[in-house]
Amino acid sequence: MKRVPAVTAALTAALALSLSGCDRGGNTDLGLALSTMNNPFFVGIKEGARAEAEARGLKINITDAQNDPIQQINQVETFTSQNVKAAVINPVDSDAAVPAVGVANRAKVPVISIDRGVNGGRVGSTIASDNVEGGRLAARTLAESLGGRGKVAFLEGQPGTSAARERGKGFEEGIRAYPGIEVVARQPADFDRTKGMDVMANMLQAHRDLVGVFAANDEMALGAAKALGSASGKRVKVVAFDGTPDGIAAVRTGTLTATVAQQPRLLGRQAVDWAVKAARGERLPARVKVPVVLVTKENADGFDG
CATH class of the missing domain: 3.40.50.2300 (Response regulator)
Incomplete structure (x- = not known):
């Protein structure tokens, strides 16, 4: 699917409708590319993101790069082929994730990063613990x-x-x-x-x-x-x-x-929330810091x- 570079008001309105859970035409709404699921912390992010997406009636594709930056690039390419409205990336490596973000940028798919920043490309916002x-x-x-x-x-x-x-x-x-x-x-x-x-x-x-x-x-x-x-x-x-x-x-x-x-579950929920805002073309802060708690x-x- 070829995307029109300029986002018109009509397209923005249609996108908002799509992200409310209606008229998706079978496409995936959001993609979440995790660095690994062989870690309970990232499993928590996955659970939070999935719960928030389900609550909003959105379809989300969550992938596991198994700490392989090449695999993560391929997964973001899959997101773009699925016509996602926004992509969330948890970079395997802050430098190595730049090409993955580039894939989404070229496809005009807004990107949010979670837990780790990306050292290049256009990222709408980075959501991470302080x-x-x-x-x-x-x-x-x-x-x-x-x-x-x-x-x-x-x-x-x-x-x-x-x-x-x-x-x-x-x-x-x-x-x-x-x-x-x-x-x-x-x-x-x-x-x-x-x-x-x-x-x-x-x-x-x-x-x-x-x-x-x-x-x-x-x-x-x-x-x-x-x-x-x-x-x-x-x-x-x-x-x-x-x-x-x-x-x-x-x-x-x-x-x-x-x-x-x-x-992590809060991080996952917020990632979905900010991804939806990015898809609607809303202006986002460069960083969103989630508080930590001493246990x-x-x-x-x-x-x-």
């Missing part, structure tokens, strides 16, 4: 749990993603307020549980006197906790980021000291992400 503030909160929580003193390690996320960069920035800023805390090791573990365990095991070989760990997501923190064994949450304080069901359960048992919880043993039972 990762920098979350990193600062993690630093403060870890430092205070250690009484402001001790050697700590930092498990970074997947290089090339805005989430990893922003959480690291916030953590670095926050930890500078505690001169008694020394970050003696830092290494990416790609937001992956198994890699988190392996990286933590290697760090412990070199730094047996570690008393604290910040992991930039729950999956890496749970891997680190496995490497730490019975010391996790006790002799070695572990602060995570995400607020996944497994992460919250580990906070409840004391295996993790705390997690800076995102709200500790004291409030874990009442937390619902």
Whole structure:
């Protein structure tokens, strides 16, 4: 289907009608290209987006790139062939996602990014947790749990993603307020549980006197906790980021000291809302920040992400 470059008032009105759940002609309304579904956080985004789309009577195609940027480009191409009115992308990599956004741009399909930004192309808005503030909160929580003193390690996320960069920035800023805390090791573990365990095991070989760990997501923190064994949450304080069901359960048992919880279902619902606005041609803010929540043993039972 060839799209007319200029969006007329009549087309805008027809689009608004289509996105209210009427006269879709069998086409898919929205596409959501997730980086992976092998992570509870992104499953939460999927569930939130699907629930919001269903509530609005919209058809949504949700895909899993399995952390492959080439596959993500192909999935966005599929969205355009399905005549979607807007596409939401959760980039595998903030740079590598630029060609995928370009596919949508050339097809005149508005794009919203979620959780991670895209370093190029035309993106209507980026909806993400306040990762920098979350990193600062993690630093403060870890430092205070250690009484402001001790050697700590930092498990970074997947290089090339805005989430990893922003959480690291916030953590670095926050930890500078505690001169008694020394970050003696830092290494990416790609937001992956198994890699988190392996990286933590290697760090412990070199730094047996570690008393604290910040992991930039729950999956890496749970891997680190496995490497730490019975010391996790006790002799070695572990602060995570995400607020996944497994992460919250580990906070409840004391295996993790705390997690800076995102709200993935809320992110997914808001992504659909902003995608609909983009499809209708509404002016959007460049960034929409969703607040994070600190979850500790004291409030874990009442937390619902």
